[in-house]
Amino acid sequence: MKGHGVTLVNGVEANNIAVQDRGLAYGDGVFETIALRQGQVQLWQGHCERLAKGLTALGIIHHSSSLKPFVNTLANDVQRACGLYNDEHPGQDGVIKITVTRGIGGRGYLAPEETSPTSIVSVMPWPTGRETLPVSGVHAHLCQHPWSSNASLVGLKHLNRLDQVIARNEWQDTLIHEGLMLNSDGLVISGVMSNVFIERNGELITPLLNTSGIHGVMAQHIRNLAASINVTIHTQAITLLDVYNADGVFLTNSLNGIWPLVKLDTGNTWPITELTQNLQAKLDVSLEQQVQVVDLC
Secondary structure, three states, X not given: OOOOOEEEEOOEEOOOOOOOEHHHHHOOEEXXXXXXXXXXXXXXXXXXXXXXXXXXXXXXXXXXXXXXXXXXXXXXXXXXXXXXXXXXXXXXXXXXXXXXXXXXXXXXXXXXXXXXXXXXXXXXXOOOOOOOHHHHOEEEEEOOOOEOOOOOOOXXXXXXXXXXXXXXXXXXXXOXXXXXXXXXXXXXXXXXXXXXXXXXXXXXXXXXXXOOOEOOHHHHHHHHHHHHOOOOEEEEOOOHHHHHOOOEEEEEEXXXXXXXXXXXXXXXXXOOOHHHHHHHHHHHHHHHOOOXXXXXX
């Protein structure tokens, strides 16, 4: 709809898919959410690689020889959708969402031998009301609903996001910006829409994601930035006590960058540390230096 954003379905402007699509019926697909800032498609390479991993892991693309042409077509759709969005919203930032499903399939879980994936590329207006949060910090809710465990799907950005839907609906307070999610063993896994880093003695610790969670593109970018300034990063199991006793905590995702966590609704609070601020500054510089190139993985 004009004025609200642009959507291409299989490369054609549209706002609907077939009711028989397996993405609708079974959540049989993957997606990526990408920032479009100052005309730049941010962190494309990381999103492209995770998308390709999901497509092959779920068997939506069966042959490696088919992967690059498919992703190349998606990249062209992203470029075209961004151009159309800019025509409607000149100079405005946006949110790119890429969804790929297995396509139309028969009744039942067994996928037909031959399917044609459905690709959906949308560019929507940038969300408002978040501008000050990287500076002021965010408040979070400790979610009661846990992450489900499934080692074969861990890390993938697949379409089955019911855990996050249920967790996000635990609060309606607009002054709470995110939720902290645990697994069934009570270990900290992530935010509802973000990855978690805690700081202790000048080092960073991030949860071990071996049975649940998503490997965040922004989280990996932050790891690289931290390594570039010789900050040690540990990946390990994190308890709530580890979080409570941390010197600082921050949350990352592709739209929000780095959000310092300053308060949890358990009553725990944290300062915004110098390390967090340094990483925010490094992130701003790294994103400003990007060149708008949407190409193959």
